Amino acid sequence: MAKLAFRDVRKSYGAHEVIHGITTDVDDGEFVVIVGPSGCGKSTLLRMVAGLEEISAGEIVIGDRVVNRLEPKDRDIAMVFQNYALYPHMSVFENMAYGLKIRGFAKDDIKARVDRAAGILELAPLLERRPRQLSGGQRQRVAMGRAIVREPAAFLFDEPLSNLDAKLRVQMRFEIQKMHRQTGTTSLYVTHDQVEAMTLAHRMIVMNAGRAEQIGAPMEVYANPATQFVAGFIGSPAMNFLPGKGAGAGRVALDAGGIVMHASGTVDTGKSVVVGIRPEHLAPCSAADAAITGSVELVEQLGADTLAHVSHGGAMVVARLPGGSMPDVGTTLTLAPDPARVYLFDAATGARIAT
Amino acid sequence: MVEHRPWRALSGHLVLLLGIAVVVLPIYVAFVASTLTFDQVTTVPMPMTPGTQLVKNYGDVIAHGSTLGSRAPVGRMLWNSFVMAMLIAVGKIAISILSAFAIVYFRFPLRRTCFWLIFVTLMLPVEVRIFPTYKVVADLGLIDTYAGLTLPLIASATATFLFRQFFMTIPDELAEAARIDGAGPMRFFWDVVLPLSRTSIAALFVIMFVYGWNQYLWPLLVTTREDMYTVVIGIKRMIAGGDQATEWQLVMATAMMALLPPVAVVVLMQRLFVRGLVETEK
Structure with missing residues (x-):
């Protein structure tokens, strides 16, 4: 040894x-x-x-x-x-x-x-x-x-x-x-x-x-x-990555539409970032709080959980929902992440932006 | 191929039987001839049922050859042929398995060149280089020796190439596992490569033994004394030239005996031989 x-x-x-x-x-x-x-x-x-x-x-x-x-x-x-x-x-x-x-x-x-x-x-x-x-x-x-x-x-x-x-x-x-x-x-x-x-x-x-x-x-x-590489490689299903830009304190405006609240401090307004959200950290919410709004394209039921693939302005976002919920394909789903669990990465270098 | 058509099966078997007859008939004639007396064998047409001289004819040639042609005893010739075929087969396998091992498992300067040099000699048949080879063997004083009979035939590009192909199918991880286990190259060769090559070795042995046994031109050149004749040469020398009659019953007896060892080798090693040629599982 x-x-x-x-x-x-x-x-x-x-x-x-x-x-x-x-x-x-x-x-x-x-x-x-x-x-x-x-x-x-x-x-x-x-x-x-x-x-x-x-x-x-x-x-x-x-x-x-x-x-x-x-x-x-x-x-x-x-x-x-x-x-x-x-x-x-x-x-x-x-x-x-x-x-x-x-x-x-x-x-x-x-x-x-x-x-x-x-x-x-x-x-x-x-x-x-x-x-x-x-x-x-x-x-x-x-x-x-x-x-x-x-x-x-x-x-x-x-x-x-x-x-x-x-x-x-x-x-x-x-x-x-x-x-x-x-x-x-x-x-x-x-x-x-x-x-x-x-x-x-x-x-x-x-x-x-x-x-x-x-x-x-x-x-x-x-x-x-x-x-960003590590974030995407570890965890299954893989983390969702959505490009966006800094929009003031604790806010990032996604390029595909929607505002994501995060807890990573202030990102310079207009700075290009990639927002990373794990599927398990997305939860349904009211339309007013929604960061991601899109129609359900595919539903995968795994028993314990259900994976909902939501189209959000051209990109696909995967959300892990409790096993019982079964959104119909084609319906609109409004989702928001836990701000403490939103990851930001520098769009140019892929490095994590943390407080 | 699960159709049941009796006439097809019948015609198939007929063709096969015909083929067997074509192959076996000359051998049968030779066998019959070897059991007849001198007078019977020279009558026309020759009897087609075996005679009574089997033991006498075979005993005669083994002990002291023919009376009218070569007098070299066939027993001695068979021994010479056996020694030559064995030395060639064993020597070829030993040399080519080692050279293939070197080419596959060691990195040394000009490795590829060495391989291609060996490979190119595949295209040179014995006959092309027979005079220079003869000169070298004669200068070394190897005429009428087993060394002279076998050495020039031992180097084998074919066998080296076949072993190389086989070694390349052995996974690299096996060599790496052996290195980690602490086996040096020769230990790896002895403990892993050789046992895995068993069937390939058997297949090559059969091919090389028959090749060595059937050598004609080379033994004809390097043997001058009767006690160094191989049986293939012996048959030729028994056929008397000029106006002397040939004792065909004795020639045929010798031919029958010349046939037996290669057949025995093939039959005894057939199972290994086929496995060696088709085996893929490692």
Whole structure:
């Protein structure tokens, strides 16, 4: 078990820089999720920690060693891959034991460790099977077992649930949490799925185009997104963005019509901003108080909630309403957000405008 | 293809039977000839039912060849052929699997050039380079040795290419997982790549064994002593030239025996062979 540290870590292919300097610390036993859209460099960053990609500049520290020049096997890490990467010709037991065998562990020590990992992951009845005789979820558990038995300083997960179906994903999320509770090993977890990030992370690193846009606890990132990108990426359904202009104290006039009250202090009159409102923060109101007025174009009933898609001057605005309400398509809906939960972003830079 | 048309099935089977007959008839004739006496085999027309000399003819050629043509014992020739085919098959597989491994898994200067050089030699048949090769082998004093018989035939672009194609289907993550598990390159080769290549190796072994066994031109050039003849050369030498009569019953017995090892290899390894050529699951 160990701390991890990134110190201005950069990656470039030739002259083309893809990771532009990441700096952060990961505490001992912390579960950090790196989340971002595909191509944002999150997997590259993880592979640099693993030693599968060279570090172009900066330092990565595992424990108290700078690992830049170390081979993957000497970095004291274990990795779980998206496509499991199990050795197809070895049994589950052999797959888990392989790393230990190479490192010269004694036979009974190997058996004890594999049995313990199999216990944690409920793999005991499958130890003699071959990977191809297992389901996707079982294979990923074996891959996790292969990581556990080594008792490394850190676990690295590279989109481990992306090959699984929705139901299994929920179950495996639970398994990963359980495993982390039992082993307490520092973990780095890469995913493009913000739900996985929200549910698993102690802290998350939201990446975009090779930069860490925001680093923080999930609820903090959700409640206080640093940029428009983060605000749009975290949360489902995604935040509504409406362009507007400052219109005096606590007011923004939307380009599509309507005035939004906000609690972000004064925005210079006429300054272009983007107003961000989460669907769950919109509620029906009287026509006089309405910030958004539009006809209902589509209604999605999810059971617990109902999503109403409202056309507001050409833009679509999604509102999350209580499950029971069922506005008819074509009727006019008047909505207003909680002013304390209206986010303003600089239209030019995407940075959050906060008081 | 679930139609039930009896006449179609019948005609299909007839065509197949006809095809089998065309292939099997010469072999049958050879077999019959190998069981006859010298007098019977030279009568016209030759009898079409097996004779009584089976054991005698085969025993004769294995022990001391023909009496009128080459006197080299066929037993020795079969051994020579077997050694040559085995060395070629095993040598080809060993060399090409290692070179394919190097080309796929290591980054070194001129890697692509190396691959293309190997690939280009695919287009050079043995016959094109046979004189320079002969000169080199002769200068090295390898005439009439197993090394001379096999070495020039061992390098194989085809096998290297096939292994390369197979290795490229092994997911990169497997190599990465092995690196993290602490396996060095050769350990990865031995523990992961080799077991995964088992069926490909079997398929290539069958092809290369038959290829080695059937070599004619090269053994003809580099063997001058009777005890180094391969069986394919031996058959040719048994057919007497000039006005001497050829003992066809003995030639045919030798031919039958020359046929058996490659057939045995194909039959025994057929299951692996087919799997090796069609397998996609990794």
